[in-house]
Amino acid sequence: MRAAVLHTPGSDLVVTDVTLDDPEDGEVLVRIVATGVCHSDLSVVRGAVEVGLPLVPGHEAAGVVERVGSMVTRVRPGDRVVLSWAPNCGHCFYCAQAHPTLCDVYVAAAGKGRLWDGTSRLRIDHRPLHHYSCVSSFAEFAVVPESGCVALAADVPFEVAALIGCAVTTGFGAVVRDAGLRAGDSIAVIGVGGVGVNAIEAAALSGAAAIVAVDSNVAKKPVAYDYGATHFVNALDEDAVEQVRALTSGRGVTHTVECTGNPTAMSRAYEMTRPGGTVVMVGIARQGAVLSVPATGFPGSKKRIVGSIYGGGAPDVDFARISALYLSGRLQLDRQVGTRFVLDGINSALRRLEDGAPGRSIIQFD
Ligand SMILES: [Zn+2]
Ligand SMILES: [Zn+2]
Structure with a gap:
């Protein structure tokens, strides 16, 4: 072959x-x-x-x-x-x-x-x-x-099924399982790629009040809006974290899903998440990279940093759930x-x- x-x-x-x-x-x-x-x-x-x-x-x-x-x-x-x-x-x-x-x-x-x-x-x-x-x-x-x-499922085309095999399940589960997003929460999604668009779409489907897409490529802005983002922040802006906070009552977002694996973006994901919120790390970092977050104040921040692989770890179950949402027209x-x-x-x-x-x-x- x-x-x-x-x-x-x-x-x-x-x-x-x-x-x-x-x-x-x-x-x-x-x-x-x-x-x-x-x-x-x-x-x-x-x-x-x-x-x-x-x-x-x-x-x-x-x-x-x-x-x-x-x-x-x-x-x-x-x-x-x-x-x-x-x-x-x-x-x-x-x-x-x-x-x-x-x-x-x-x-x-x-x-x-x-x-x-x-x-x-x-x-x-x-x-x-x-x-x-x-x-x-x-x-x-x-x-x-x-x-x-x-x-x-019989009516799911193979090319859609292939995407369910990684990108869709990874982005969907990061939001629904690992962040545990509830209707009315806010979320930032860093990296509007194959996984990021699915995180945005899952957040929209779950009733997020604000969905801030963060990417260094402004060409991703219309893509993010198509999938349900309510705001876009250029990751290269010096004040990207402050912009995200300003968009969410000054507190920061309830959840952040980091999809790039860039250590600087991972630190920023922590910073833009409000106290008591959840930071979901999906992006695969380069070999040997280290994640840096402030030690001072960490206990009092009550933030959770969660490693997320394959959408929270039940791919078989999620393939079926996602296929059902696709067939009912809820996930496009x-x-x-x-x-x-x-x-x-x-x-x-x-x-x-x-x-x-x-x-x-x-x-x-x-
Ligand atoms: Zn993959
Ligand atoms: Zn085993």
Whole structure:
């Protein structure tokens, strides 16, 4: 099959023939129909996040089950599925404590670029290739753990389903689960990208009284308003924090969702959140980066700083909830689909993301 391979961080992906072995026990072979190009993929390709090499990136995807290994009970050939980039074993320390995205088996496998049993199904020139987050969807097919396959409602198009597989769930859950936004609250969303627009839309759907979009690119202003933002603040302004406070009775916002992973923006997220409020950190920072917040006054601030991964950590449940909101017309996800590419256009799609072009780029397969 054909796949996009990362040999050297900082270089283009190479679209080439690779070998994909049959699914083992508890694994599923999925034909990828659509895969989104996410900032996490870009970070890996550009070398901002360290991974084992060579590797097939891609983690935001939907497709059709082609074949299943033995002992698979969750899906059958022909099923339409969204892939989860945080499959879980269901019985380890963290799974038992209802933290499936912290699953010991998943964290160990994903950290090594392998599947559950510590081996790879992907090979190039007889050498093993690394899987990315147990998905590797920049390829015509993927072998994934059974728990990485989540049933997809019949009327949800594959390209929308792919976005539900990462950006939508991450932004939606950051607001609804991790911030716990209630009607009448205020919120700032830093970074109006693939995740940020979903945080804005979820805040609007949840009845936020004020939604302040913060971005260094003023071209994102109309995009933010389209999704339901009530204000826009240029992140490059010296007084960006004061502007956010001024827009919210001088106190600051009830919640801030930080989507950029930029340490300065993360500190500002803390500052623009009012005492008693919640700061939700979604953006992935560069290797070795440190978050700095004032120690003085921290206890009295009663602020909560929450690490948010995959929208609060119940992707299977959220895929279904989000699909239902989409099908009822409450979440308008079609408009998030930006430019469509074939696999050979993957490097153009990554550059488009890097340039801050609006809309999610989608790689489509026949
Ligand atoms: Zn992603
Ligand atoms: Zn587990």
